[in-house]
Amino acid sequence: MIHRLAVGATLLTLCAAGPLVAQRDFSAVEFEVTHVGGNVWALISGAGGNIAVSSGPDGVLMVDDQFAPLADKIRAALTEVGQNGAAAELKFLLNTHFHGDHTGGNVEFGDVATIVAHTNVRERLVTPQTRNGQTTPAAPAQALPVITFDEALSVHFNGEEIRAFHLPNGHTDGDAVVYFMGSNVIHMGDDFFAGAFPFVDVASGGSVEGLERGVGEVLQHAPDDVAVIPGHGPISTIEDLELYHRMLGETIAMVRQKMDRGLSSEAIQAEGVGSEWAEWGGGFISTERWLGTIVQSLSDGSESDYVDHGHADEGSHTHGRSGG
């Protein structure tokens, strides 16, 4: 299931989110268009977050839009979806979260599409965001969500209910997963990195425990045969998402135990993970960085008394701040 090429490309993507985008060469990027189920197609390039597209008699609804310089390639890929091959009109654009490799195209599509996202996505897009000493300026008005929601929202489109619902404090503080109920497809946004350790943006309200809880909630309610589009990586199954959820639970529990025993972040990182999860560090997020992120997240969170124990290692706090 793990496509190493795609994961490798993700590295470029996530590092380039933000001010560096303008300097990046997108000329070699190609979109693979896949029919996932019902009205839903996936546009996957590895250059940014995976795109889902609903195409039908009502037009096109798109979930995420990668980077602005890829807009023409995305428009070309949209002509390949749908039953008749004709370019249908883009009506709605849903953002799974604020990161630039998922919302960068908003500025290109916002003039024709109604942009929908969680309240905190708009809040972060209108506010300059600083990470790793680099500031991403506020997005122009055209790129902003015009409809926002706190808990959940449904778009009734192309003969089905397309339900976006919020998972609190997972990858960021504004995550939404999008469930195409009739087509039986779910887009997980960056709450799911298929077959790889995830990036958790603790500086933007993300948390490893929130992520584990949110994915668990999806697993409780999603049908067994639903097709799962991850934020990054290949189209997956519920079994793949269950394995990812078990990885989250086991690696978080392992780190928590070691923190309780007084191990430093460096010691925890040096000990690594068990052989079952060793390969999961081959993507954008290395094993060392994932373990550092867990320490950082558990140390910052109110659910941990790690700092009170006096074991907090300031060095570990530089992990997990970069990327997208």
Ligand SMILES: [Zn+2]
């Ligand atoms: Zn992201």
